[in-house]
Amino acid sequence: MTVFIYCFRPIKRGRLWWYRFVWNGEPIRESTKQSNKRTAEQTEAAHKTSLAKGEVGICDRKPAATVRQFADFLPFCRSTFAAKTKTLSYYENGAARLLEYAAIADESLDTITGEKIAGYARQKQDAGMKVATVNRELQVLRRMFTLAAEWGKVARALPRVRMLPGEAHRDRVVSVKEEKAYFEGTQAIGDSALEAYQRALVGIRATERAETPTKPRDPFLLRYVAIMLLDCGIRPEECFRLRWENHQSDVIEITHGKTDNARRRIPLSRRACL
Secondary structure (H helix, E strand, C coil): CCCCEEECCCEEECCEEEEEEEECCEEEEEECCCCCHHHHHHHHHHHHHHHHCCCCCCCCCCCCCECCCCCCHHHHHHHHCCCCHHHHHHHHHHHHHHHCCHHHHCCEHHHCCHHHHHHHHHHHHHCCCCHHHHHHHHHHHHHHHHHHHHCCCCCCCCCCCCCCCCCCCCCCCCCHHHHHHHHHHHHHHHHHHHHHHHHHHCCHHHHCCCCCCCCCCCCCHHHHHHHHHHHHCCCHHHHHCCCHHHEECCEEEECCCCCHHHCEEEECCHHHHC
16 A cells, blocks of 8 residues: 655644644544644654554544434433433424435534534525524534544544524613612611611620620621722723722722733722712
Protein backbone atom coordinates (compact mmCIF):
# COMPACT_ATOMS: atom_id res chain seq x y z
CA MET A 1 0.00 0.00 0.00
CA THR A 2 1.41 3.37 -1.01
CA VAL A 3 1.63 5.95 1.76
CA PHE A 4 2.09 9.64 1.11
CA ILE A 5 3.19 12.07 3.78
CA TYR A 6 2.96 15.80 3.16
CA CYS A 7 4.62 17.71 5.95
CA PHE A 8 3.74 21.16 7.18
CA ARG A 9 5.57 23.41 9.58
CA PRO A 10 4.38 23.28 13.19
CA ILE A 11 1.80 25.89 14.11
CA LYS A 12 1.68 27.63 17.47
CA ARG A 13 -1.76 28.24 18.96
CA GLY A 14 -1.62 30.13 22.19
CA ARG A 15 1.34 28.71 24.09
CA LEU A 16 1.16 25.19 22.58
CA TRP A 17 2.46 23.83 19.28
CA TRP A 18 0.30 21.85 16.87
CA TYR A 19 1.41 19.70 13.94
CA ARG A 20 -0.38 18.63 10.80
CA PHE A 21 0.46 16.29 7.96
CA VAL A 22 -1.31 14.04 5.46
CA TRP A 23 -1.03 10.29 5.94
CA ASN A 24 -2.41 8.01 3.28
CA GLY A 25 -4.56 10.81 1.90
CA GLU A 26 -6.06 11.69 5.28
CA PRO A 27 -5.05 14.87 7.13
CA ILE A 28 -3.86 14.54 10.70
CA ARG A 29 -3.96 17.61 12.92
CA GLU A 30 -3.20 17.29 16.62
CA SER A 31 -1.79 19.26 19.51
CA THR A 32 1.62 18.27 20.83
CA LYS A 33 0.67 19.68 24.25
CA GLN A 34 4.16 21.16 24.30
CA SER A 35 5.21 24.80 24.51
CA ASN A 36 8.78 24.09 23.32
CA LYS A 37 9.13 23.94 19.53
CA ARG A 38 11.95 21.39 19.51
CA THR A 39 10.02 19.04 21.79
CA ALA A 40 6.94 19.53 19.62
CA GLU A 41 8.91 18.54 16.51
CA GLN A 42 10.11 15.39 18.29
CA THR A 43 6.50 14.55 19.19
CA GLU A 44 5.49 14.96 15.55
CA ALA A 45 8.35 12.74 14.41
CA ALA A 46 7.39 10.06 16.95
CA HIS A 47 3.82 10.07 15.65
CA LYS A 48 4.99 9.64 12.05
CA THR A 49 7.31 6.82 13.09
CA SER A 50 4.52 4.97 14.89
CA LEU A 51 2.31 5.30 11.82
CA ALA A 52 5.06 3.97 9.59
CA LYS A 53 5.61 0.97 11.86
CA GLY A 54 1.91 0.16 11.84
CA GLU A 55 1.47 0.88 15.56
CA VAL A 56 -1.22 3.41 14.72
CA GLY A 57 -3.27 2.70 11.62
CA ILE A 58 -5.72 5.29 10.42
CA CYS A 59 -7.09 2.93 7.79
CA ASP A 60 -8.02 0.46 10.52
CA ARG A 61 -9.72 3.08 12.63
CA LYS A 62 -13.35 2.35 13.38
CA PRO A 63 -15.53 4.71 11.36
CA ALA A 64 -17.48 7.27 13.36
CA ALA A 65 -21.22 6.88 13.64
CA THR A 66 -23.57 9.11 11.74
CA VAL A 67 -25.83 11.53 13.52
CA ARG A 68 -28.73 9.18 12.84
CA GLN A 69 -26.79 6.25 14.33
CA PHE A 70 -25.74 8.17 17.41
CA ALA A 71 -28.50 6.50 19.40
CA ASP A 72 -26.77 6.88 22.76
CA PHE A 73 -27.70 10.53 22.83
CA LEU A 74 -31.46 10.42 23.42
CA PRO A 75 -31.42 7.57 26.01
CA PHE A 76 -28.86 9.61 27.91
CA CYS A 77 -31.19 12.64 27.80
CA ARG A 78 -34.21 10.57 28.88
CA SER A 79 -32.37 9.22 31.92
CA THR A 80 -30.72 12.52 32.81
CA PHE A 81 -33.75 14.76 32.39
CA ALA A 82 -36.49 12.35 33.44
CA ALA A 83 -37.77 14.88 36.00
CA LYS A 84 -37.46 17.82 33.59
CA THR A 85 -40.05 17.24 30.92
CA LYS A 86 -39.48 20.54 29.13
CA THR A 87 -35.73 20.00 28.87
CA LEU A 88 -36.26 16.46 27.59
CA SER A 89 -38.77 17.69 25.03
CA TYR A 90 -36.27 20.35 23.95
CA TYR A 91 -33.62 17.70 23.16
CA GLU A 92 -36.06 15.29 21.50
CA ASN A 93 -37.56 17.96 19.26
CA GLY A 94 -34.13 19.34 18.36
CA ALA A 95 -32.83 15.89 17.45
CA ALA A 96 -35.92 15.19 15.34
CA ARG A 97 -35.41 18.40 13.36
CA LEU A 98 -31.73 17.60 12.78
CA LEU A 99 -32.60 14.15 11.40
CA GLU A 100 -34.85 15.76 8.81
CA TYR A 101 -31.79 17.33 7.14
CA ALA A 102 -30.03 14.53 5.24
CA ALA A 103 -26.77 16.46 4.77
CA ILE A 104 -26.26 16.22 8.54
CA ALA A 105 -28.32 13.20 9.58
CA ASP A 106 -26.56 10.75 7.24
CA GLU A 107 -23.06 12.17 7.67
CA SER A 108 -20.44 10.76 10.01
CA LEU A 109 -19.90 12.89 13.08
CA ASP A 110 -16.29 13.54 12.13
CA THR A 111 -17.08 14.57 8.55
CA ILE A 112 -19.66 17.24 9.34
CA THR A 113 -18.18 20.61 8.43
CA GLY A 114 -19.07 24.13 9.35
CA GLU A 115 -20.34 24.61 5.80
CA LYS A 116 -22.93 21.85 6.25
CA ILE A 117 -24.02 23.31 9.58
CA ALA A 118 -24.40 26.71 7.95
CA GLY A 119 -26.43 25.10 5.17
CA TYR A 120 -28.79 23.61 7.74
CA ALA A 121 -29.25 26.98 9.41
CA ARG A 122 -29.80 28.69 6.06
CA GLN A 123 -32.46 26.17 5.03
CA LYS A 124 -34.33 26.69 8.30
CA GLN A 125 -34.25 30.45 7.90
CA ASP A 126 -35.45 30.21 4.29
CA ALA A 127 -38.40 28.20 5.59
CA GLY A 128 -39.37 31.16 7.78
CA MET A 129 -38.02 29.87 11.08
CA LYS A 130 -36.95 32.43 13.69
CA VAL A 131 -33.29 32.83 14.57
CA ALA A 132 -33.97 31.83 18.18
CA THR A 133 -35.57 28.55 17.08
CA VAL A 134 -32.68 27.71 14.76
CA ASN A 135 -30.19 28.44 17.54
CA ARG A 136 -31.99 26.06 19.90
CA GLU A 137 -31.62 23.26 17.34
CA LEU A 138 -27.97 24.15 16.79
CA GLN A 139 -27.44 23.91 20.54
CA VAL A 140 -28.73 20.34 20.43
CA LEU A 141 -26.19 19.54 17.69
CA ARG A 142 -23.45 21.16 19.78
CA ARG A 143 -24.45 19.01 22.74
CA MET A 144 -24.29 15.90 20.56
CA PHE A 145 -20.77 16.82 19.44
CA THR A 146 -19.71 17.32 23.05
CA LEU A 147 -21.05 13.94 24.16
CA ALA A 148 -19.53 12.18 21.14
CA ALA A 149 -16.11 13.56 22.08
CA GLU A 150 -16.55 12.69 25.77
CA TRP A 151 -17.65 9.13 24.99
CA GLY A 152 -14.81 8.52 22.51
CA LYS A 153 -17.13 8.16 19.52
CA VAL A 154 -14.84 10.28 17.35
CA ALA A 155 -11.06 10.35 16.97
CA ARG A 156 -10.72 13.93 15.77
CA ALA A 157 -11.89 17.32 16.97
CA LEU A 158 -15.38 18.21 15.77
CA PRO A 159 -16.18 21.63 14.31
CA ARG A 160 -17.44 24.39 16.52
CA VAL A 161 -21.18 24.99 16.24
CA ARG A 162 -21.72 28.73 16.13
CA MET A 163 -25.01 30.41 16.99
CA LEU A 164 -26.68 32.75 14.50
CA PRO A 165 -26.55 36.47 15.30
CA GLY A 166 -29.65 38.61 15.53
CA GLU A 167 -31.58 36.56 18.05
CA ALA A 168 -34.40 38.50 19.68
CA HIS A 169 -34.18 38.80 23.45
CA ARG A 170 -36.89 39.56 25.93
CA ASP A 171 -36.19 42.29 28.46
CA ARG A 172 -38.29 42.63 31.58
CA VAL A 173 -39.42 46.24 32.00
CA VAL A 174 -40.64 47.26 35.45
CA SER A 175 -43.89 49.20 35.25
CA VAL A 176 -44.63 52.33 37.29
CA LYS A 177 -47.09 50.39 39.40
CA GLU A 178 -44.57 47.64 40.15
CA GLU A 179 -41.89 50.21 40.93
CA LYS A 180 -44.18 51.95 43.42
CA ALA A 181 -45.13 48.67 45.09
CA TYR A 182 -41.46 47.66 45.35
CA PHE A 183 -40.40 50.92 46.95
CA GLU A 184 -43.28 50.71 49.39
CA GLY A 185 -42.04 47.24 50.33
CA THR A 186 -38.47 48.45 50.87
CA GLN A 187 -39.78 51.33 52.96
CA ALA A 188 -41.78 48.91 55.10
CA ILE A 189 -38.70 46.73 55.62
CA GLY A 190 -36.70 49.71 56.84
CA ASP A 191 -39.51 50.92 59.11
CA SER A 192 -39.94 47.47 60.65
CA ALA A 193 -36.20 47.27 61.36
CA LEU A 194 -36.28 50.61 63.17
CA GLU A 195 -39.42 49.63 65.10
CA ALA A 196 -37.78 46.39 66.20
CA TYR A 197 -34.76 48.36 67.42
CA GLN A 198 -36.96 50.77 69.40
CA ARG A 199 -38.77 47.85 71.04
CA ALA A 200 -35.46 46.27 71.90
CA LEU A 201 -34.35 49.43 73.72
CA VAL A 202 -37.19 49.03 76.24
CA GLY A 203 -37.16 45.25 76.31
CA ILE A 204 -36.07 42.91 79.08
CA ARG A 205 -32.57 42.40 77.73
CA ALA A 206 -31.87 46.12 77.58
CA THR A 207 -33.53 47.15 80.85
CA GLU A 208 -32.85 44.17 83.12
CA ARG A 209 -29.84 42.42 81.59
CA ALA A 210 -27.97 45.54 80.54
CA GLU A 211 -27.57 44.26 76.97
CA THR A 212 -27.28 46.91 74.26
CA PRO A 213 -29.37 46.17 71.17
CA THR A 214 -27.62 46.32 67.81
CA LYS A 215 -28.75 49.38 65.92
CA PRO A 216 -29.55 48.82 62.25
CA ARG A 217 -26.63 50.16 60.24
CA ASP A 218 -28.75 51.21 57.28
CA PRO A 219 -32.32 49.93 57.37
CA PHE A 220 -33.21 51.54 54.01
CA LEU A 221 -30.20 50.24 52.09
CA LEU A 222 -32.36 48.03 49.85
CA ARG A 223 -34.39 51.09 48.85
CA TYR A 224 -31.26 53.06 47.99
CA VAL A 225 -29.88 50.22 45.90
CA ALA A 226 -33.15 49.93 43.96
CA ILE A 227 -33.11 53.68 43.27
CA MET A 228 -29.56 53.56 41.94
CA LEU A 229 -30.30 50.56 39.70
CA LEU A 230 -33.48 52.03 38.25
CA ASP A 231 -32.53 55.70 37.92
CA CYS A 232 -28.88 55.34 36.91
CA GLY A 233 -29.09 52.13 34.88
CA ILE A 234 -25.95 50.60 36.39
CA ARG A 235 -25.21 46.92 36.85
CA PRO A 236 -25.74 45.36 40.32
CA GLU A 237 -22.04 44.61 40.81
CA GLU A 238 -21.22 48.23 39.87
CA CYS A 239 -23.71 49.46 42.46
CA PHE A 240 -22.28 47.20 45.16
CA ARG A 241 -18.79 48.62 44.56
CA LEU A 242 -19.83 52.25 44.92
CA ARG A 243 -18.10 54.27 47.64
CA TRP A 244 -18.39 57.90 48.68
CA GLU A 245 -15.30 58.76 46.64
CA ASN A 246 -17.22 57.67 43.51
CA HIS A 247 -19.72 60.53 44.09
CA GLN A 248 -18.67 63.85 42.57
CA SER A 249 -20.98 66.82 42.15
CA ASP A 250 -24.28 65.03 41.46
CA VAL A 251 -22.64 62.35 39.32
CA ILE A 252 -21.20 58.95 40.08
CA GLU A 253 -18.05 57.65 38.47
CA ILE A 254 -17.76 53.99 37.50
CA THR A 255 -14.04 53.23 37.37
CA HIS A 256 -14.23 49.69 35.96
CA GLY A 257 -16.73 46.97 35.19
CA LYS A 258 -17.78 44.12 32.95
CA THR A 259 -16.43 45.53 29.68
CA ASP A 260 -13.83 48.05 28.55
CA ASN A 261 -16.59 50.62 28.07
CA ALA A 262 -17.87 50.25 31.64
CA ARG A 263 -15.81 53.24 32.79
CA ARG A 264 -18.17 56.23 32.66
CA ARG A 265 -19.74 59.12 34.57
CA ILE A 266 -23.48 58.93 35.23
CA PRO A 267 -25.59 61.90 36.38
CA LEU A 268 -27.76 61.27 39.41
CA SER A 269 -31.50 61.76 39.32
CA ARG A 270 -33.22 64.03 41.81
CA ARG A 271 -34.49 60.99 43.72
CA ALA A 272 -31.00 59.47 43.82
CA CYS A 273 -29.52 62.71 45.18
CA LEU A 274 -31.86 62.78 48.19
